[in-house]
Amino acid sequence: MDSRFVGIAELVEVPSVAVVVDVMRAFTVAAWAFAQGAEKIVLAESLDEALALKASHPDWAALKDGPPAPGFDLVNSPGLLRSVDLGGRTVVQKTTAGTVGALAVKEASLVLCAGFVVAEATARLLRTRKSDSVTFVVTGEDGQADEDLACAQYIARRATEAGTDAAEFLRRAAESRAAAELTEGVRQGVHPDDVALCLELDRFPFAMVATLENSLMILRPCAMPSLTDEASI
Ligand SMILES: O=C(O)[C@H](CS(=O)(=O)O)OP(=O)(O)O
Numbered sequence: 001m002d003s004r005f006v007g008i009a010e011l012v013e014v015p016s017v018a019v020v021v022d023v024m025r026a027f028t029v030a031a032w033a034f035a036q037g038a039e040k041i042v043l044a045e046s047l048d049e050a051l052a053l054k055a056s057h058p059d060w061a062a063l064k065d066g067p068p069a070p071g072f073d074l075v076n077s078p079g080l081l082r083s084v085d086l087g088g089r090t091v092v093q094k095t096t097a098g099t100v101g102a103l104a105v106k107e108a109s110l111v112l113c114a115g116f117v118v119a120e121a122t123a124r125l126l127r128t129r130k131s132d133s134v135t136f137v138v139t140g141e142d143g144q145a146d147e148d149l150a151c152a153q154y155i156a157r158r159a160t161e162a163g164t165d166a167a168e169f170l171r172r173a174a175e176s177r178a179a180a181e182l183t184e185g186v187r188q189g190v191h192p193d194d195v196a197l198c199l200e201l202d203r204f205p206f207a208m209v210a211t212l213e214n215s216l217m218i219l220r221p222c223a224m225p226s227l228t229d230e231a232s233i
């Protein structure tokens with residue numbers, strides 16, 4: 001499998017297969033939203049679009065990063081989200097990096113959104129699809145965010161090598177600028193457990209697939225079969 005690792009601004013052409021990585025915190029939050037029962041997540045282009053979608057669908061839950069804000073129901077924090085019942089709900093998510101990265105590759109034939117919590121399921125889906133070439137979108141810090149790059153490199157390795165040890169990749173993420181900012185209170189809308197929750201390897205058994213549906217980018221969980229069902233690894 002040929003793997004490329006690029007920042008959002010470096011995306012010059014539409015990739016065939018894209019894995020958009022945001023460990024801290026958009027796609028850890030998305031995975032927790034599904035674990036809490038959400039049916040789907042609409043990735044919004046802007047705060048205004050998120051609010052407009054919420055206004056036309058009052059039963060949807062609007063989520064943004066940063067501090068709580070009028071019109072929004074939720075913040076971009078796994079620690080805060082894990083006690084919310086989202087059974088059957090649609091979540092509209094808008095964040096600084098993760099949702100922007102996913103929308104930047106919305107024309108790709110396969111778009112996966114990932115963090116460490118869904119790393120193995122994501123790698124397994126790539127193996128199942130026998131993807132020759134995969135573009136990993138490192139969403140944070142203009143493609144330099146080490147928590148995202150480490151996770152992307154781990155998934156790329158795990159997609160081709162059984163038994164890849166995650167420890168060094170998780171260590172890099174734990175020592176990233178984002179982890180420090182979340183721990184030190186630089187970022188807002190934060191729960192004290194957020195960093196630890198973002199570093200939970202394979203917490204969930206599903207990958208997350210984003211598809212264009214009626215011009216909206218919709219994220220849904222995709223349950224992956226166990227290793228014993230795989231022929232290749
Ligand atoms: O919520 C996050 O962690 C960040 C935004 S900020 O850095 O806290 O302002 O957004 P994300 O898109 O999840 O990286």
Ligand SMILES: [Mg+2]
Pocket residue numbers: 022023024025026097098139140178
């Ligand atoms: Mg991030």
